[in-house]
Each structure stands twice: as structure tokens, then as C-alpha cells.
Amino acid sequence: MRTLIRPAVLRTRRGRTVYWSVLALVLLLFTAAFVIPLYWMGTGAMKSAREAAQSPPTYVPHEWHPGNFAEAWQELDLTRYFLNTLLLVGGAWLFQLAVQIPAAYALSKLRPRYGNVVLGLMLVTLMMPVTALLVPVYLTVVDVPLLDLNLIDTPWAVWLPAGANAFNVYILKNFFDRVPDELLDAARIDGAGPVTTMVRVVLPLSRPIIAVVSILSIVTAWKDFVWPLVVLPDPAHQPISVFLQRVAPDVPLNILVAGLVLASAPLIALFLVFQRQILSGLTAGSLKG
Amino acid sequence: MSAATGTPVKSPHPPAASTGPHGPHDPAERERARARRRARLAEHVTGYGFLCAALIVFALFSWYPIARNVALAFQEVNFATGNSWVGLENFRRLADDPLTVTAWRNSALFTLYALLLGYAVPFVTAIVVNEFRHARAYFRVLVYLPVMLPPVVVALMWNWFYDPGPGLANELLRTLHLPTSAWIDSADTSLVSLVVVATWANMGTTTLIYLAALQTIPGELYEAAELDGANLWQRVRHVTIPQTRLVLLILMLLQIVATMQVFTEPFVMTGGGPDDSTVTVMLLIYRHAFVYDDFGTASALSLLLLIVLGLFSAAYLRLTRTRET
Numbered sequence A: 001m002r003t004l005i006r007p008a009v010l011r012t013r014r015g016r017t018v019y020w021s022v023l024a025l026v027l028l029l030f031t032a033a034f035v036i037p038l039y040w041m042g043t044g045a046m047k048s049a050r051e052a053a054q055s056p057p058t059y060v061p062h063e064w065h066p067g068n069f070a071e072a073w074q075e076l077d078l079t080r081y082f083l084n085t086l087l088l089v090g091g092a093w094l095f096q097l098a099v100q101i102p103a104a105y106a107l108s109k110l111r112p113r114y115g116n117v118v119l120g121l122m123l124v125t126l127m128m129p130v131t132a133l134l135v136p137v138y139l140t141v142v143d144v145p146l147l148d149l150n151l152i153d154t155p156w157a158v159w160l161p162a163g164a165n166a167f168n169v170y171i172l173k174n175f176f177d178r179v180p181d182e183l184l185d186a187a188r189i190d191g192a193g194p195v196t197t198m199v200r201v202v203l204p205l206s207r208p209i210i211a212v213v214s215i216l217s218i219v220t221a222w223k224d225f226v227w228p229l230v231v232l233p234d235p236a237h238q239p240i241s242v243f244l245q246r247v248a249p250d251v252p253l254n255i256l257v258a259g260l261v262l263a264s265a266p267l268i269a270l271f272l273v274f275q276r277q278i279l280s281g282l283t284a285g286s287l288k289g
Numbered sequence B: 001m002s003a004a005t006g007t008p009v010k011s012p013h014p015p016a017a018s019t020g021p022h023g024p025h026d027p028a029e030r031e032r033a034r035a036r037r038r039a040r041l042a043e044h045v046t047g048y049g050f051l052c053a054a055l056i057v058f059a060l061f062s063w064y065p066i067a068r069n070v071a072l073a074f075q076e077v078n079f080a081t082g083n084s085w086v087g088l089e090n091f092r093r094l095a096d097d098p099l100t101v102t103a104w105r106n107s108a109l110f111t112l113y114a115l116l117l118g119y120a121v122p123f124v125t126a127i128v129v130n131e132f133r134h135a136r137a138y139f140r141v142l143v144y145l146p147v148m149l150p151p152v153v154v155a156l157m158w159n160w161f162y163d164p165g166p167g168l169a170n171e172l173l174r175t176l177h178l179p180t181s182a183w184i185d186s187a188d189t190s191l192v193s194l195v196v197v198a199t200w201a202n203m204g205t206t207t208l209i210y211l212a213a214l215q216t217i218p219g220e221l222y223e224a225a226e227l228d229g230a231n232l233w234q235r236v237r238h239v240t241i242p243q244t245r246l247v248l249l250i251l252m253l254l255q256i257v258a259t260m261q262v263f264t265e266p267f268v269m270t271g272g273g274p275d276d277s278t279v280t281v282m283l284l285i286y287r288h289a290f291v292y293d294d295f296g297t298a299s300a301l302s303l304l305l306l307i308v309l310g311l312f313s314a315a316y317l318r319l320t321r322t323r324e325t
Helices: A007-011 A013-044 A067-075 A078-110 A115-127 A131-142 A156-163 A166-177 A181-189 A194-205 A207-223 A226-231 A240-250 A253-273 A275-285 B027-072 B089-096 B098-118 B120-131 B136-148 B151-162 B168-175 B190-214 B219-227 B232-243 B245-260 B264-270 B281-291 B295-324
Strands: none
Touching: A007 A013, A013 A253, A013 B120, A013 B136, A013 B151, A013 B168, A013 B190, A067 A078, A067 A253, A078 A115, A078 A156, A078 A166, A078 A194, A078 A207, A078 A240, A078 B027, A115 A166, A115 B027, A115 B295, A131 A156, A131 A226, A131 B027, A131 B281, A131 B295, A156 A207, A156 A226, A156 B027, A166 A207, A166 B027, A181 A194, A194 A207, A194 B027, A207 A253, A207 A275, A226 A240, A226 B281, A240 A253, A240 B151, A253 A275, A253 B136, A253 B151, A275 B136, A275 B190, B027 B295, B089 B295, B098 B120, B098 B190, B098 B245, B098 B281, B120 B136, B120 B190, B136 B190, B151 B168, B151 B190, B151 B264, B190 B245, B190 B264, B219 B232, B232 B245, B245 B295, B264 B281, B281 B295
16 A cells, blocks of 8 residues: 555665664664563562662563562462452443443334434533543442442442443444344344344344453453542452552562562453454544544 | 434334325224334333333433532532532632642643653654554554553552662663653652653554554555655645544544543552642542542532533544544
8 A cells, every 4th residue: 555655765775774774763662662661570570579679770680580470479369359350340341241232232223212312411421531520420339329329349339330331332333233124124024022133133243343342341440440449448349450559568579560460461461362353443443432 | 423413213114104095084094003103112112121221320320420510519518417508619619729720730731741742652653653564563562562551550660660779760761871860759750750651551542543544545645745746744744644634633632631630640659749740630639539538629620620621522522423424
């Protein structure tokens, strides 16, 4: 594809020299900016406590202590905090799918009266930044109206508000819109009710978008910090992010860094495996939201 | 965005020609019409059955809190005795607190620096990387990797990098024989240091979206520009930028909305210090609510932030809509 530079220019000797030197320079810069911090974190986790806190620091550890990871896991009781995180993230993910898929299906295919008004009201919430609504949503969770429940220190405090994600409803609806109505009519003629039609006809066709929405909600829930910080004050229920922030000042540096590496590992693994879905979801979704 | 533009609801059962073969007063025809209405009503009911969970969740955790925020701004919140109306008292308290102005100034400066750095860098990066015929996948993964790190991990990691003694930042400067910096320990550099962290962690998103936009520019435009004698800079100025203008604007608005709400970096890394140089609006809201237990004042400040950000978001939604139609 023709871009800013004419392909013929790149074939000249001068063009080639400039191209390769710019490429090398940019590669070097970006590798330095993005790989060195990660390298630093990885090696820092394997330094001895004294070497990690030493000034000036060492670029390559004098002694390697891969056992730090096991020690961090033990000392920081990471089993518990990983389980807490998994419970919050997994629940938020399943709850979102359970709420948002039927909603998007109704708005796209069942089209009840005033459905567009409902969608419009949902989209308006996109204008309201989540973090800025911290206080009123917190007060709602403390005392859920009509139900008279206090959700503080329960996973529901994280799960329920996660369901109110207009962006996910919107991209799901957009995808369902492209499923031809004839397929649904055929299912109806065969005697399938709306639930069967959704589960048997539309959902199997929608695997790609469900994957994108799943990854988005899992990554968002895993990265979330402020919300669990305020609604889960009991240390026994906190996810790993909140926990690490709380104990950071009291833990030896090498153990803390090992903990940081472990806390990031699942998302990095998820990214390397689902790279394609994540990057395509990014460019497809974020411009339409 | 069909809903917002008001596309008429398409009924799966379009009404048949208004009158049957025997005229509108035929009893059989009336019976059929009634059956159709009943079937349509049943469909509305089914539709709302599918929607009800989402409606409850949105009502409780989105619509109601938004409306409530407005009321709370004029109330004193008391968990034991209930809330009472206090008029403009919360806003007066905000006006009397010198930290309010500091927080708005810091947030505005943070947003401005983040635009200068976090907007210009991805823009240039994307244009350069788009010319590459090699290593593109590597770049994409590289710049997006930090987006996958939990923000707390990023903040704690950079706290350690910025440590003047065992930290990486000063050690790199020393290796390159450059003067070292106090980073987050000095009121002069703390805010910029936090902007560097936020940019490092988030520029992947902007870069990749912009890279995707660059790939939609038709190559003929560059050819035509070149035939007209446009040099490299002129092609960027008159082809690349106008062709991606809308995406550029959208990304800018998104970034403003995101950075005006910055919380995790100052909360974890500096706690607002030194000398209140990194107290942001969100940090102040958090303090009013969860440290001073004054939810009314926190709501008043939230309301102001919501109004400011709502304006930017409204502009953003308008733009995305024009793009689709």
C-alpha cells in the first residue's frame, strides 16, 4: 500500500540507508523505553534484598534468587489475594455477559416499544466518566434503594455496578444488528421461542464479539483499583492491586517487585494469547463508543 | 448510532394493508387486528423481559447515581440521621478551601502536559511506524504491553524507578552522564514525572488507534500531492492530518476526559505531595469523601467535574456520530 513515502524512493540506495537507520533508531528507542522497565522489574524480583535496595543499583544481578517468587507468594499470602481477584473478575465477567447479551439482543432483534429510548439513556451514561461518579455510586452501594442492602465488603459491590456498561451493550447490539433477520424468522417458523433463538442461532454466530467483550471486561476488572479500594475496606476481601498498594511500604523491595511481577503475569499471558482479539477489539470498538 | 439519530423502530410484523377485502367493519378482520395487537404486545413484553436485568442495573448503578449526585451536592450526608438540605454550603466550603484551586490547576496542568507528551508522541510514532515494512507486529505488541499492566503495578514500579538512590531513572542518567533529577520528590518535577508514567502506561491505545486510522488513507492522495510537488512535511500537513482529523479530535477528547480524572498515579505514588503539587481533583474528591467523611462536599466537587467532563464527552459523542453517518 502506498504511504507517505514513495516505494521507489525506498528502493534507491539513499532511501534504503535512511530507512534502515530510522528503523534501527526507532527500534532501539522503543525497546529501551518499553523493555528496559520490564527487564528491570523482572531482574529486580530476583535480586537479594540488599542488592535491590543498593545505591547505585546493578544492571545485572550479582546473584540470582528465583526463589524470591516462591517467597513472595508465601510471605504475601498471594494465594488468598489471587483467589479474591479471580472471584471479583470472574463474577464481574459472567454477570456482565448475563446482563448485557440479553439486553443487546432485545434492543437489536426484539425491538420492544421505546427500545431506542432505553438505548439512548444507556449511551448517555457513556458521557459520565465512571471515576467521577465514585461518590454517588458508593453511597448507592452502601444502601441500595428499595432493597435496603449494604453491599460493602461483598463481591456484589464490584459485580453489580460492572453490569452497567453501556459500551459493551452498544458493541454487542451493533454486532447482532448484522445477523440477518431471515435466520431468526426461520428459527421462529421452526417453533423456536426468543430464548432458544438467541442461544442457538445468534450466540453461536457472535463468538468473535463475545470474545472481545469478555476480554474487555476481564482486563478492566483486573486493572480496576479505585472502586475495590473504597467498597472492599476489609483486607480479607481485597483484590491483589489494592493489597499490594496497601502493603508496599512495609515489604522488602525484592519481595514487593516479585509480587508486582506475579500480579501482572495473568494479564500479560492473556494478552500474548489473545493479541489478535484484543488489538482488533481496540480499533473496532473505541472509535464507535 | 441508530438510536440517537432516531431510526424508526422496524416491526417484525409490518401492518398489513389497512383494510381487508371486506372493509374495516368486517368482524373477522377486526378479530385479526386484535390478534395482531396482542401478538405485538406479547413481543414488547418479551423484549422488556430480556432487558429487565440491564434496566435494573443501569437504574441502580448509573441513572440513579447521576441524578443523585446533583441532589447530594446540596445536601449534608449523615448516615445515622439522614441527609439534610444545606443549600450552597458545600460549594461555599469548596470555595473557602485553597486546595480546591490547587487541585483544579494541577488537574488542568496534568491534562495539558499529557496532551503535549501523550498525544504528540503516539502521533509521531504512528506516522513513522506506518512507513516501516519490518517489525511492525513487534512495535504493536511493545507499545501495548504496558496497557495490560494493572495501574497499581505501574505506579509502584515507577515509584521504585524514581527513587533517587537505587532507582533506574537516575542510574540511566548517570550512565549517560546527564544531570540527575529529584523526580517525584520535588514539587517542581513531581507532576511532570507522573505524566511520564501515565503516558508510558497508556500511549499504546492511542498509537494503535491512530495507526489503524493511517491505514485508511488512500495512497492516491499521496501520489497526487507528490505530483503537485509537495515535500514530506507538506504531505503530512495537507494529506495525513486532514485525512485523520476526526480520529485526532476524538482521541484528543478521550484523552482529556481520561486525564482530568487521574487518580491512581498521584494516590499511589505521591499521595498528593510534595507541597500539594500533585493533588488532583479526583484525589481531593476521594479525600473529602473517604478521609474527611464529608460526602456532601465531595459530591459538590464531583458535580463540577461531571459538568466539565460532560461537555467534553458530549463533543466526543457528537463527533463519533458524524463519523458514522
